[in-house]
Amino acid sequence: MMDAAKKPRPGTTDMPMRVLLSEEAIRARVRELAVDIDRDYAGRVPVLIGVLTGATIFMADLTRQMGIPLEIEFMAVSSYGVGTESTGVVRILKDLNSEITGRDIIVVEDIVDSGLTLAYLQSLLRAREPASLRTCVLLDKKERRETDVALDYIGFTIPNAFVVGYGLDYAGLYRQLPFVGVLESSAITQ
Numbered sequence: 056m057m058d059a060a061k062k063p064r065p066g067t068t069d070m071p072m073r074v075l076l077s078e079e080a081i082r083a084r085v086r087e088l089a090v091d092i093d094r095d096y097a098g099r100v101p102v103l104i105g106v107l108t109g110a111t112i113f114m115a116d117l118t119r120q121m122g123i124p125l126e127i128e129f130m131a132v133s134s135y136g137v138g139t140e141s142t143g144v145v146r147i148l149k150d151l152n153s154e155i156t157g158r159d160i161i162v163v164e165d166i167v168d169s170g171l172t173l174a175y176l177q178s179l180l181r182a183r184e185p186a187s188l189r190t191c192v193l194l195d196k197k198e199r200r201e202t203d204v205a206l207d208y209i210g211f212t213i214p215n216a217f218v219v220g221y222g223l224d225y226a227g228l229y230r231q232l233p234f235v236g237v238l239e240s241s242a243i244t245q
């Protein structure tokens with residue numbers, strides 16, 4: 056067992072990091088998004104589809120601020136291609152558990168960068184003929200966009216920097232940070 060005194064405090068990290076969005080700022084914005092979606096989907100039962108793994112934390116917080124009935128699903132996708140550059144061709148690693156034909160779908164994503172992954176995912180879901188398809192994204196790295204992709208709910212528009220925390224990772228780490236931070240490391244290239 057780890058000595059309690061040596062246990063890292065939640066939200067701390069061993070890497071130099073600059074806080075871009077504080078826990079409080081994220082909480083306030085997520086609540087606003089929940090209010091918007093509640094209002095827009097009043098009387099309906101949307102299916103919120105989170106894109107694994109980055110959207111898990113956002114999904115948990117967003118849905119717990121919502122008041123309308125809803126269903127939660129997750130999908131895992133992986134980009135074909137080399138390195139960290141998105142190619143826009145997506146392979147489904149884990150599909151939905153249920154049919155979405157005729158349903159109101161809200162895709163929940165952590166971040167949109169080039170937009171290629173999301174654009175492909177949207178076309179894939181659209182082919183299943185949902186009644187409606189919208190996208191809710193926490194972070195929009197607008198400057199990096201390479202394709203026109205429809206975003207209906209946006210948490211924050213952020214500058215072109217590699218961010219971690221609140222579900223976002225670098226090499227699998229930092230997802231559990233309660234804030235969104237920029238790693239101060241020259242080793243990180245996108």
Ligand code: IMP
Pocket residue numbers: 109141143164165166167168169170171172173216217218219223224225
């Ligand atoms: P896109 O196809 O270029 O839009 O890729 C989006 C995906 O790349 C996101 O779902 C993330 O998994 C990942 N990604 C893009 N930017 C960042 C970042 O700054 N930090 C962590 N992951 C990122």
Ligand code: MG
Pocket residue numbers: 106107108109110164165166
């Ligand atoms: Mg993602």
